[in-house]
Amino acid sequence: MTNLSGKDLDTHGASTGERARSNIFIKIIGFSLGLTLVFTLVTQLLPQVEGEAPVERRVDLDSLTMDAFVAMGEDLFMNKGTCTLCHKPPPLGRAPDIQGMDMVSTSAKRLADPRYQGEAKDAAGYIHESMLDPSRFVVAGWGKKGSNDTVSPMPAIDKPPIQLSAMEIDAIIAYLQAKDGNEVTVSLPSPEAAAEVAAAMPAAGGVLSASAATAEETLGKYACSSCHAMDSADVLVGPGLGAVGARLSEAEIRQSIVDPSAVIVEGFPPAMPLDFAEKMTVKELRMIVTFLAEKK
Template sequence: MSVEKTNEVKSGGNVLVKSMGFSLALALLFTLVANLLPQVEGEAPVDQKVDLGALTVESFVALGESVFTGKGTCSLCHNDLGRAPDILVLNMEETAVERLKDERYKGSATDAESYLHESMVDPGIYVVKGFGKKGSNDTISPMPAVNKPPIELSEIEVNAVIAYLQAKDGNDVTVSLPAEAPAVEVQPAESAGPAGTVEEVIARYGCQACHKVLGSGGELGPDLEHIGKRLSAEKIRQSIIDPNANIAEGFPPGVMPEDFAGKMTVKELEMLVVYLLSGEKPVEDIAGSGTGKIIAQFGCQACHIMLGSGGELGPSLEDIGARLDADQIRQSIVEPNTVIAEGYPSGVMPPNFAEQMSDEQLDALVAFLSEQKGD
């Protein structure tokens, strides 16, 4: 056996070092290749605030173009590679009119604008010849509905794309600009945390797209400037949560989205109800203090009159300091159902406000309420 020892005996000790060195060098070579290629990060769609207040047709078209190449991912397929009709080359206004005349067209669109809209949110209604799903004989479209996940364009973005498609070939932009509103999210602002003021709430949910509120807005829905005179707090709340339960006269049902309540935090909803009911500028401006913010944040005025306005579901707090001492006030917030003011039902006030408040906020609120002696 020992006779057959070959020169490997000498290299034996080095085998580990050599093989490891070789393996490491190879791995590093691959790393090098990876680092030589273009270094691009693919950001997830980010909040892209668009100031609709300053929106012009040009900027709306520009928004449409950025959606077309960016968030909408339209250009992945609509390009010159033949995956889908090359929208950038076609004059979409003319194309749309032609397709409406096609006997295969079964949709409900009447003009180019509505055709383009329909082709985006329901692409299967009309499949362009040769671009249907393989084997479906052009009856099924491979295109996803752009207002559904994973693309999830908002109505404003869809309209912006239409504006872009009309404008790129010099056609008139027929799609109407979204009504003036402070801002629109290209991405739902899920990560932004609850809104702090009424203005933020109104801006976030785009109320002004349809309603006149805070001095401006659209006319699709009823004017909300003096809604408090016509409806109670409960009715207002109901109209937000379940908008089709009661429809204001002269307005069509089914227009207002039903999912606002699902998206809003309770605080936001109450803040909005308080504001719409009182018709007053947000409490913050009146109180001008930290307490005002707390009251607004937790929506106390949805049920209680304080700072000169509020609901009547719960007792008025304008003179609470005269009736209860600080400890009792504190208890009424922390455990609202242990002692119920006469004439009011129990179990209405949420028992979890204290959990949501910081200690400082609770202290400040108690101190403020203790001073309210009804003067």
């Protein structure tokens, strides 16, 4: 764990409490000042919250140890990989709570399932296949609505918007094996491969560091399209946003993003991540709100 910034890993443990506190804060002023003012406040607070002062993160390539590789996998799982958007403990989770499950013994169960038709032979193979070809085997009860567990709502994570490299995928497998004390069966990347990825890795917060330049880039950065079809009304995890501007005002769209619990669309689970307001810059929020409002 020494080579990667411990801070980023730790803040995840603390963020629920902080979020709870900030939610109470928002509710209290919400009562007295009214929602519109709160949104103005939230918007003005944003740049200070996730400022433009990134924390430096370095991977020491000459001495990349398995511990560091596992830590990198955990970081990718939490940040750039966006896995925790869906994979979190019930009741908020929109997918199996794989951080709370021993994925090595779970994989053995999946491979022994009579419905299993994939090509994996072991845990690493199963986890790899689950990430790149999620519909190959759909965990019972978690399939896309109406698909009778034949189609997975999980996006292939080697494709945009998530687009992890082969090395990053291995790091996540290493993390999922190591977190329960299982033997790590993926090998460490060559120093050359590691150097390439480290060079491409933003200085801080994985993919969530640099401010996005366009609305499209912002939607990719926060993986909105993992859960929303952007050009149609197709239902993924959330409603299609193809014509969201015809149904919601700009203020309502902004509210859906910064305070998703305020209105839950009928027939959908409350699955919108709650921390976009903490993570987005003012400019990013403004760009996507305008972009979505124009979708009519």
